[in-house]
Amino acid sequence: MTLATDCTARPHAEHATMQRMTVLRLGPGRSELCDDSVVEEVPAALAYNGIVHAVMLVTPGDLEEFALGFSLSEGIVGEPGELEGLAVVDSCDGIEIRMDIPLERFMALKGRRRSLAGRSGCGVCGVESLQAIARGGVAVVPGVRLSAGAVVRALGRFTEEQVLHRSTGAAHGVAWVDAGGTILAVREDVGRHNALDKLIGWLVRSGTDPASGFVLTSSRASYELVQKTARMGIGALVAISAPTGLAVRMAEECGVSLAGFARGDRLVVYSHGDRWEAAG
Numbered sequence: 001m002t003l004a005t006d007c008t009a010r011p012h013a014e015h016a017t018m019q020r021m022t023v024l025r026l027g028p029g030r031s032e033l034c035d036d037s038v039v040e041e042v043p044a045a046l047a048y049n050g051i052v053h054a055v056m057l058v059t060p061g062d063l064e065e066f067a068l069g070f071s072l073s074e075g076i077v078g079e080p081g082e083l084e085g086l087a088v089v090d091s092c093d094g095i096e097i098r099m100d101i102p103l104e105r106f107m108a109l110k111g112r113r114r115s116l117a118g119r120s121g122c123g124v125c126g127v128e129s130l131q132a133i134a135r136g137g138v139a140v141v142p143g144v145r146l147s148a149g150a151v152v153r154a155l156g157r158f159t160e161e162q163v164l165h166r167s168t169g170a171a172h173g174v175a176w177v178d179a180g181g182t183i184l185a186v187r188e189d190v191g192r193h194n195a196l197d198k199l200i201g202w203l204v205r206s207g208t209d210p211a212s213g214f215v216l217t218s219s220r221a222s223y224e225l226v227q228k229t230a231r232m233g234i235g236a237l238v239a240i241s242a243p244t245g246l247a248v249r250m251a252e253e254c255g256v257s258l259a260g261f262a263r264g265d266r267l268v269v270y271s272h273g274d275r276w277e278a279a280g
Contacts, residue, residue: 015060016040018168039168041190043094049106059189063088065201067097073200073228076109077101080204140255143211143235144179146276151238152265153181154216164188174199178213192219196228210234221260223247230254238262243270
């Protein structure tokens with residue numbers, strides 16, 4: 001682990017989540033210069049009590065929600081009140097998110113030895129053993145009755161709500177959907193797990209009951225998404241793409257109903273299918 005540094009640290013200024021640039025488009029028998037948008041990613045150091053725990057590549061929006069969601073979904077703190085301070089600052093090479101946590105939490109964190117750089121596609125970077133992955137799940141109490149019709153209704157709005165993805169084609173989107181299929185919040189990031197952490201931060205800050213709906217993600221359903229979902233007591237995760245085998249096994253064990261290939265009016269349920277009813 002490394003000490004957080006004050007090197008040219010200054011109050012955080014809002015960073016653009018995407019940039020416009022001139023690109024060369026090539027097609028059959030033609031080429032043209034035109035404007036296009038690309039999504040941004042910047043290194044964000046997560047520091048607890050002055051020590052950097054992890055450096056993640058993130059899209060620089062909703063960073064306080066990201067820090068709260070990351071701290072909870074990674075088990076660094078057990079409840080929001082244990083995050084005693086949170087400040088986002090701009091430093092030499094990126095963004096630093098400075099947090100204060102109780103001493104006992106900090107000592108437990110030091111023992112985990114996860115001071116590694118996390119790529120935007122990395123979910124378990126720095127976990128020190130396979131046993132740490134296997135023991136990462138928690139039991140989830142089933143929430144609302146799930147309906148394929150609610151998923152269909154949410155899918156009808158999901159693409160439109162993903163502003164970064166529509167502009168750049170390079171961001172993952174994660175939505176919170178209520179039992180009726182209404183999307184209440186969407187968060188986006190170059191990393192699917194970062195997007196989920198941002199959504200978790202929103203969920204906690206807004207006081208939304210995690211048993212009152214489900215998570216809808218534009219990505220595949222990987223292990224770390226199931227683990228984060230389970231840790232927050234969310235009963236269902238629905239993905240537009242496929243799950244992995246490890247994700248399915250973890251979902252079954254933790255009590256998360258995991259569904260994939262949610263497209264049009266169809267989806268495939270991989271765990272706890274007894275909680276679902278077909279669309280009318």
